[in-house]
Amino acid sequence: MxxxxxxxxxxxxxxxxxxxxxxxxxxxxxxxxxxxxxxxxxxxxxxxxxxxxxxxxxxxxxxxxxxxxxxxxxxxxxxxxxxxxxxxxxxxxxxxxxxxxxxxxxxxxxxxxxxxxxxxxxxxxxxxxxxxxxxxxxxxxxxxxxxxxxxxxxxxxxxxxxxxxxxxxxxxxxxxxxxxxxxxxxxxxxxxxxxxxxxxxxxxxxxxxxxxxxxxxxxxxxxxxxxxxxxxxxxxxxxxxxxxxxxxxxxVEEAYPRSPRSLGDVVLSVRGLAGSRSPREASFELRSGEILGVFGLVGAGRTEMLRSLYGLDPISAGDLQLRGLPIRRPRPRHWVSLGVGLLSEDRANEGVALDLSIADNVTLSSVRRLASRLGTVARRAREQATEPWRERLSLRAGSTRQPVRDLSGGNQQKVAIARLLECGADTLLLDEPTRGIDVGARVEVYRLLDRLAAEGKAILMVSSHLPELLGTCDRIAVMHRGVLGAARPCEDWTEDAALAAATGGTH
Amino acid sequence: MALEDQPDPGPSAVAARQVMDLVGPFLGLIVVVGLFGAVAPEGFLSVFNAKTIATQTVIVGLAAIGATFIIRSGGIDLSVGSTVALASVVTALAMKAGLGELPSALLGVLAGAAVGAINGGLVTILRLPPFIVTLGTLGAARGAAKWLADEQKVDAPSGWLKQFMSKNPDISGLPEVVRENLPSWLILAPGVWLMGLSALCAAFLLRRTIFGAWTTAIGSNEPTARLCGVPVERTKFAIYVLASAMAGLAGVLQFGRLTVGDPTTAMGKELDVIAAVVIGGASLSGGTGTILGAMIGAFLMATLANGCNLSGVPNFVQEILVGAIIVGAVTLDGLRSRREGS
Missing domain, CATH: 3.40.50.300 (P-loop containing nucleotide triphosphate hydrolases)
Known part of the structure; x- marks a missing residue:
C-alpha cells in the first residue's frame, strides 16, 4: 500500500x-x-x-x-x-x-x-x-x-x-x-x-x-x-x-463607496412598457439622486427594456413620462435633448468610437452646441470642452487628442459617460457599465456613479453582477422572462432572494 | 441556476422552416409561371417554349453553380458577367487561330479560372473584402476582354460549339436505337445537359466531400473553421477559381450561342446570377444555399425574361424587375434570419 x-x-x-x-x-x-x-x-x-x-x-x-x-x-x-x-x-x-x-x-x-x-x-x-x-x-x-x-x-x-x-x-x-x-x-x-x-x-x-x-x-x-x-x-x-x-x-464596503444621497422627485416614470417580443411588462419610477438597479440573467430582457424605452427598438405598449411630460413616441434624439442618456452594454460598437480621439468622443453628442454659425467645429473648441471632464472623471490619458482605442476599458467607459454628461444628461440609463473592466477601474466607475447620484442625477443601472448592484444601488428591481418586478430598497434584498427572483424561484 | 431565459424553438417550428426553405424557391417559380401563363400569349405554356427557357437558363445557371460555392462560403462574386465575356473572347480567338473546338473551349475555361485565381488571391493573400476585389475584376476582366478583342466582336468559326446552345441539336451522331426512341421533349440543347451534369457534380462536391464541408464551415463560422484546422485560405482560393471556371464555361457556351466572341456580352449578368442563388435559398451571410435552389432560381430568372419578351414588356422593365427581385429576396432572407436569431 x-x-x-x-x-x-x-x-x-x-x-x-x-x-x-x-x-x-x-x-x-x-x-x-x-x-x-x-x-x-x-x-x-x-x-x-x-x-x-x-x-x-x-x-x-x-x-x-x-x-x-x-x-x-x-x-x-x-x-x-x-x-x-x-x-x-x-x-x-x-x-x-x-x-x-x-x-x-x-x-x-x-x-x-x-x-x-x-x-x-x-x-x-x-x-x-x-x-x-x-x-x-x-x-x-x-x-x-x-x-x-x-x-x-x-x-x-x-x-x-x-x-x-x-x-x-x-x-x-x-x-x-x-x-x-x-x-x-x-x-x-x-x-x-x-x-x-x-x-x-x-x-x-x-x-x-x-x-x-x-x-x-x-x-x-x-x-x-x-x-x-x-x-x-x-x-x-x-x-x-x-x-x-x-x-x-x-x-465589500470598501469596494462600493457610498456618499449620502438625497432622494428627489420622480424624473422618469415608465408604466406597462412592452416591446415586440421583450420586455413583456416593465414599470418603474426613477427619482433624481438615486441609483436604481435592474438585475436579471442573460436573455431576461434587460437590454431590450432599455432599447425599447430609448426608442431603439419598437414598443408595443407603455406609458412613458419624463418629469410629468408624456413621451408618446420615444426617439434617441428626443431623449438626448431632454437630458436622458443611454450607455450601451456594447462599449466597442455603441459606447465609444474607438478610432476617434477622446475629445471627439466626449463632444460627439454635443457637437451642435460647439459649432459655429456656419456649421464648422474647431478642434480647439472640442478639446476645451473635454478638458474639465478629464479631471472630474479622473480620466487617465496623456492628451484629449489620444484615440480612445489606446485607453483601458475603464477609461473608455469614463469617456462614454463623459459624452452623456457633456451633452447635459441628468438621467443616465446604464447597461452593464462595468462589463469587461478590471477591478480597480470598476471601483472608480462605482465612485463616479455614487458622486453623480449625490449630485442629484437619476441613474438606472442594469447589471448581471449582483454584488455591484447590492453595493451601489438604492433600490433594485429584478427582471425575469421579460417582466420587471417591483423595485425594493437594497436592504430588503439578499443575493439568494435576488437570484431566486431572477430564475423564477427555481434557485 | 437558469442563466438563459429563453425557450428553445420547438421541433415543429424547425421542421416547418426546413420545409419552407425547400419549397420556397419552387413556389416562386410556380408564381412566375402562373403569372405569365395568364398574361403572356399562348406560346408561353408550351413544351417548345419550356425548352427555349431551359436553353436560356444555361449561361446564368452554369455561373450560378459556381456562385453557390462562393455565397455559401460567405463571399460574393461581382465579376461573373465580365468573366463570361472574357472567356467568350478567348474561345473565339483560339477558334480563329485554328486550335479546334476542345482546346479553344479549354482555353476559355482557363481564362475564367485565371480571373478566379486573381479574385481568390486578392481575397486570401491581401485579405481584401470579396465585394471590393470582384468589383475591381468586374472592370478589369471586361477591359481585358475588349483589349484582346480589339474593342470589336471577334468573328470565328464556331464548329460544333454552336450545337451546345441549339434548340434543335444535330442528333445524327447518336446511335440509331437512341435516336428513334428519344421522346421529342428530351431533345434539349446539349448545353442544358451539360448544366444538369455540372449541377449534379457540384451537388455531390458540396454534400459529400471535404471541400463542401469546408466551404460551408467557412461561411458558417470562419474563425471556428480556422481553429479546427480547416485550411481557410486555400479553400477560399479554390472556391473562387472553381466559380470563375464555371463562369468561363458559361462564356464558352455564350460564344457557341452568339457564334462570335463579344467583349460586351453578359453585361450585368452577375445580378441575375446572384439573384438566382439567393432565390434558391442562399443567405448572403454564408453557410446556406443549395445547387438545386440555384438551378430553380436560374430557371426562374430565365422564365421571367422569356415571359416578359413574349408579353412585350420592354427590356428596361425587366431590368427593374431583376433589381427588385434581388432586393426582395435578400429582404426575405434578412427577415428569416432575424426570426431565427431571436
Missing part, C-alpha cells in the same frame, strides 16, 4: 503552471500564477472579472504565449505556439461563445478540419461510431450526430463541444463560465456529464464566479486576484465566505 501511495505522489500533476506572467502593452494581466491540477479532478479557477482568468486560460489554450513562467502537462514541458498545437497535446477549450458552425451537422462539426477522406469524399464511418460511443458515454439522448447544430439549444451545443473534445482524446477540458447561458436542467446535465468526464480520468478546469456551482462540482480550487495566485485549497473544506474573501481581498 505504501509503495502505491508513494508512486501516486510521484506521478506529476496533469497540468502544472509555475510563475506565469503576461503583459499587454503596459498592463500586467498576469504577474505570477501557479496552478496544479491532477488527473480526474474538477479544478475550479476563481477570481473576479479582470483577475486574469481568461488570460491564463488563453495561455493554456495556446492563444497567447506567456512572457515568463512555464507549463507542464503530465511532467512534460508544454509551450504551445497555436491553439491547434494545444489541442493536439490534449487541451480542449469550451468558451462562453461556443465555437461551432451552425450550418453543419453535429458529426460534421466534430470532425471539422480532421476529416478522413478517400479522393476528397468524406469517410465518416469511423468518426460516426466514435461520436456515438462518446455520446453514449455522456448519456446524451437529446440529439444525434446528424442533428443540425443550428437546431440545438445552448445546452446541447455545449455538449457538442464536449463531445468534440472527447473525440480528440482531450486530457484537459477547460470550461469558461460554462453555465452562464444554460437553463437549470441543462446545468444539472452538465454536472452529470462533468462527473462522468472526471471519472474517466479527464481533468476539468472550471472557471466560474458562481461559488455555489463550484461547491457542487469542484474538488480543488485556485484563486486569482489582480493576475496573481492568492489562494488554493480543497473545495469541500473551504466555505463560500472564505472563497469570497480571498477573491475580493477586501471587504
Amino acid at each position: 505504501e509503495t502505491g501511495a508513494v508512486l501516486q505522489r510521484r506521478r506529476p500533476p496533469r497540468l502544472q503552471i509555475k510563475g506565469v506572467c503576461k503583459r499587454f502593452g503596459g498592463v500586467h494581466a498576469l504577474r505570477g500564477v501557479d496552478l496544479e491540477a491532477d488527473m480526474g479532478e474538477v479544478h475550479a479557477l476563481l477570481g473576479e472579472n479582470g483577475a486574469g482568468k481568461s488570460t491564463l486560460m488563453k495561455i493554456v489554450a495556446g492563444a497567447h504565449a506567456p512572457d515568463e513562467g512555464e507549463l507542464w502537462i503530465d511532467g512534460a514541458p508544454f509551450a504551445p505556439s497555436s491553439p491547434r498545437e494545444a489541442r493536439d497535446r490534449g487541451v480542449a477549450m469550451i468558451y462562453q461563445e461556443l465555437n461551432l458552425c451552425p450550418h453543419l451537422s453535429v458529426l460534421e462539426n466534430v470532425t471539422l478540419g480532421r476529416e478522413r477522406a478517400r479522393f476528397g469524399v468524406k469517410r465518416l464511418g469511423a468518426a460516426r461510431s466514435r461520436l456515438n460511443q462518446v455520446l453514449g458515454d455522456l448519456d446524451v439522448k437529446s440529439f444525434s450526430g446528424d442533428s443540425m447544430v443550428s437546431e440545438l439549444g445552448p445546452g446541447d451545443r455545449q455538449l457538442v463541444e464536449i463531445a468534440r473534445a472527447l473525440c480528440f482524446d482531450a486530457k484537459i477540458i477547460v470550461f469558461d463560465e460554462p453555465t452562464s447561458s444554460l437553463s437549470a436542467p441543462d446545468v444539472e446535465r452538465l454536472f452529470r456529464v462533468t462527473r462522468r468526464l472526471v471519472e474517466s480520468g479527464v481533468t476539468v478546469l472550471w472557471i466560474s464566479h458562481f461559488l455555489d456551482e463550484v461547491k457542487a462540482i469542484g474538488n480543488r480550487f485556485t484563486v486569482l486576484r489582480d493576475g496573481e495566485t492568492v489562494g488554493r485549497g480543497d473545495v469541500p473544506e473551504t466555505s463560500t465566505e472564505e472563497m469570497v474573501t480571498t477573491m475580493a481581498g477586501r471587504s
Whole structure:
C-alpha cells in the first residue's frame, strides 16, 4: 500500500503552471500564477472579472504565449505556439461563445478540419461510431450526430463541444463560465456529464464566479486576484465566505463607496412598457439622486427594456413620462435633448468610437452646441470642452487628442459617460457599465456613479453582477422572462432572494 | 441556476422552416409561371417554349453553380458577367487561330479560372473584402476582354460549339436505337445537359466531400473553421477559381450561342446570377444555399425574361424587375434570419 501511495505522489500533476506572467502593452494581466491540477479532478479557477482568468486560460489554450513562467502537462514541458498545437497535446477549450458552425451537422462539426477522406469524399464511418460511443458515454439522448447544430439549444451545443473534445482524446477540458447561458436542467446535465468526464480520468478546469456551482462540482480550487495566485485549497473544506474573501481581498464596503444621497422627485416614470417580443411588462419610477438597479440573467430582457424605452427598438405598449411630460413616441434624439442618456452594454460598437480621439468622443453628442454659425467645429473648441471632464472623471490619458482605442476599458467607459454628461444628461440609463473592466477601474466607475447620484442625477443601472448592484444601488428591481418586478430598497434584498427572483424561484 | 431565459424553438417550428426553405424557391417559380401563363400569349405554356427557357437558363445557371460555392462560403462574386465575356473572347480567338473546338473551349475555361485565381488571391493573400476585389475584376476582366478583342466582336468559326446552345441539336451522331426512341421533349440543347451534369457534380462536391464541408464551415463560422484546422485560405482560393471556371464555361457556351466572341456580352449578368442563388435559398451571410435552389432560381430568372419578351414588356422593365427581385429576396432572407436569431 505504501509503495502505491508513494508512486501516486510521484506521478506529476496533469497540468502544472509555475510563475506565469503576461503583459499587454503596459498592463500586467498576469504577474505570477501557479496552478496544479491532477488527473480526474474538477479544478475550479476563481477570481473576479479582470483577475486574469481568461488570460491564463488563453495561455493554456495556446492563444497567447506567456512572457515568463512555464507549463507542464503530465511532467512534460508544454509551450504551445497555436491553439491547434494545444489541442493536439490534449487541451480542449469550451468558451462562453461556443465555437461551432451552425450550418453543419453535429458529426460534421466534430470532425471539422480532421476529416478522413478517400479522393476528397468524406469517410465518416469511423468518426460516426466514435461520436456515438462518446455520446453514449455522456448519456446524451437529446440529439444525434446528424442533428443540425443550428437546431440545438445552448445546452446541447455545449455538449457538442464536449463531445468534440472527447473525440480528440482531450486530457484537459477547460470550461469558461460554462453555465452562464444554460437553463437549470441543462446545468444539472452538465454536472452529470462533468462527473462522468472526471471519472474517466479527464481533468476539468472550471472557471466560474458562481461559488455555489463550484461547491457542487469542484474538488480543488485556485484563486486569482489582480493576475496573481492568492489562494488554493480543497473545495469541500473551504466555505463560500472564505472563497469570497480571498477573491475580493477586501471587504465589500470598501469596494462600493457610498456618499449620502438625497432622494428627489420622480424624473422618469415608465408604466406597462412592452416591446415586440421583450420586455413583456416593465414599470418603474426613477427619482433624481438615486441609483436604481435592474438585475436579471442573460436573455431576461434587460437590454431590450432599455432599447425599447430609448426608442431603439419598437414598443408595443407603455406609458412613458419624463418629469410629468408624456413621451408618446420615444426617439434617441428626443431623449438626448431632454437630458436622458443611454450607455450601451456594447462599449466597442455603441459606447465609444474607438478610432476617434477622446475629445471627439466626449463632444460627439454635443457637437451642435460647439459649432459655429456656419456649421464648422474647431478642434480647439472640442478639446476645451473635454478638458474639465478629464479631471472630474479622473480620466487617465496623456492628451484629449489620444484615440480612445489606446485607453483601458475603464477609461473608455469614463469617456462614454463623459459624452452623456457633456451633452447635459441628468438621467443616465446604464447597461452593464462595468462589463469587461478590471477591478480597480470598476471601483472608480462605482465612485463616479455614487458622486453623480449625490449630485442629484437619476441613474438606472442594469447589471448581471449582483454584488455591484447590492453595493451601489438604492433600490433594485429584478427582471425575469421579460417582466420587471417591483423595485425594493437594497436592504430588503439578499443575493439568494435576488437570484431566486431572477430564475423564477427555481434557485 | 437558469442563466438563459429563453425557450428553445420547438421541433415543429424547425421542421416547418426546413420545409419552407425547400419549397420556397419552387413556389416562386410556380408564381412566375402562373403569372405569365395568364398574361403572356399562348406560346408561353408550351413544351417548345419550356425548352427555349431551359436553353436560356444555361449561361446564368452554369455561373450560378459556381456562385453557390462562393455565397455559401460567405463571399460574393461581382465579376461573373465580365468573366463570361472574357472567356467568350478567348474561345473565339483560339477558334480563329485554328486550335479546334476542345482546346479553344479549354482555353476559355482557363481564362475564367485565371480571373478566379486573381479574385481568390486578392481575397486570401491581401485579405481584401470579396465585394471590393470582384468589383475591381468586374472592370478589369471586361477591359481585358475588349483589349484582346480589339474593342470589336471577334468573328470565328464556331464548329460544333454552336450545337451546345441549339434548340434543335444535330442528333445524327447518336446511335440509331437512341435516336428513334428519344421522346421529342428530351431533345434539349446539349448545353442544358451539360448544366444538369455540372449541377449534379457540384451537388455531390458540396454534400459529400471535404471541400463542401469546408466551404460551408467557412461561411458558417470562419474563425471556428480556422481553429479546427480547416485550411481557410486555400479553400477560399479554390472556391473562387472553381466559380470563375464555371463562369468561363458559361462564356464558352455564350460564344457557341452568339457564334462570335463579344467583349460586351453578359453585361450585368452577375445580378441575375446572384439573384438566382439567393432565390434558391442562399443567405448572403454564408453557410446556406443549395445547387438545386440555384438551378430553380436560374430557371426562374430565365422564365421571367422569356415571359416578359413574349408579353412585350420592354427590356428596361425587366431590368427593374431583376433589381427588385434581388432586393426582395435578400429582404426575405434578412427577415428569416432575424426570426431565427431571436
